[in-house]
Amino acid sequence: MTLLELRDVEVSYGSVRATHGISLAVDEGETLALVGSNGAGKSSTLKAIMGMAPVSSGHVRLNGVVVNGLRPSQVVRHGVAYSPEGRRVFPLLSVLDNLRTGAFTLPKGRLAARLAQMYSYFPVLRERAGQLAGSLSGGEQQMLAIARALMSCPRLFLLDEPSLGLAPVIVQRIGRLLIEIQKSEGLAVILAEQNALWAMGLAQRTAVIDLGRIQLEGPSEVVRHNEDVRRTYLGT
Numbered sequence: 001m002t003l004l005e006l007r008d009v010e011v012s013y014g015s016v017r018a019t020h021g022i023s024l025a026v027d028e029g030e031t032l033a034l035v036g037s038n039g040a041g042k043s044s045t046l047k048a049i050m051g052m053a054p055v056s057s058g059h060v061r062l063n064g065v066v067v068n069g070l071r072p073s074q075v076v077r078h079g080v081a082y083s084p085e086g087r088r089v090f091p092l093l094s095v096l097d098n099l100r101t102g103a104f105t106l107p108k109g110r111l112a113a114r115l116a117q118m119y120s121y122f123p124v125l126r127e128r129a130g131q132l133a134g135s136l137s138g139g140e141q142q143m144l145a146i147a148r149a150l151m152s153c154p155r156l157f158l159l160d161e162p163s164l165g166l167a168p169v170i171v172q173r174i175g176r177l178l179i180e181i182q183k184s185e186g187l188a189v190i191l192a193e194q195n196a197l198w199a200m201g202l203a204q205r206t207a208v209i210d211l212g213r214i215q216l217e218g219p220s221e222v223v224r225h226n227e228d229v230r231r232t233y234l235g236t
Contacts, residue, residue, distance in 0.1 A: 003028045003188050004156055008058035011044045018044035019212040021058065031182060031189040033203035033220060035196040035233060041212040042192035043085060046158045050082045051075040077105055081154035085161040087145040091134025095125055098133050098144055102151035118147040121181055139170035156188045163195045175202055196233040200224050
């Protein structure tokens with residue numbers, strides 16, 4: 001069943017148009033890789049879904065309900081979570097308090113169980129629960145950003161450049177965790193990434209975005225072997 005549909009979505013910042021007629025659909029439980037270079041329109045697409053960027057035309061539907069025009073907090077209540085580029089943890093709050101900020105839609109009676117679930121995925125966060133988030137390593141901050149977003153028990157999870165600035169061994173570890181979480185939670189995931197090969201390895205489908213337009217979309221294995229994609233994004 002289709003969970004998310006974007007139809008002819010255009011995002012404009014004043015006179016600057018960031019996307020040009022983006023159309024995408026994501027089914028329940030599916031992972032879609034959204035790959036492209038810096039400035040291609042990946043982040044603007046995620047922010048349009050999340051209510052963080054102005055949609056000047058087109059629509060975003062969740063479960064058939066148009067949500068563009070809603071505030072981000074309202075979009076969260078529709079079952080969407082967002083882990084931003086650059087992690088954006090609250091550096092002067094503890095790890096535990098960062099996690100609590102992600103649970104504002106969660107009934108209080110479910111908080112302890114949800115924290116326990118996040119700690120099972122990311123044991124290091126339990127060990128660092130009382131530590132200031134700003135003192136964590138880059139990889140630990142990325143884990144915290146993911147866990148914070150997941151505290152709301154979303155149905156759709158948007159991740160923006162989760163591999164950015166991390167060592168390859170940490171990137172691979174986070175990839176394995178994302179696969180585990182997606183299967184355990186039954187999430188639909190949109191993974192926006194410049195690291196195209198890694199992202200396609202995690203996703204059933206891949207959409208290539210360039211200059212604010214979807215240039216190619218299909219099964220990840222097919223897209224990965226496209227000559228233009230190999231030359232432009234994979235360096236082969």
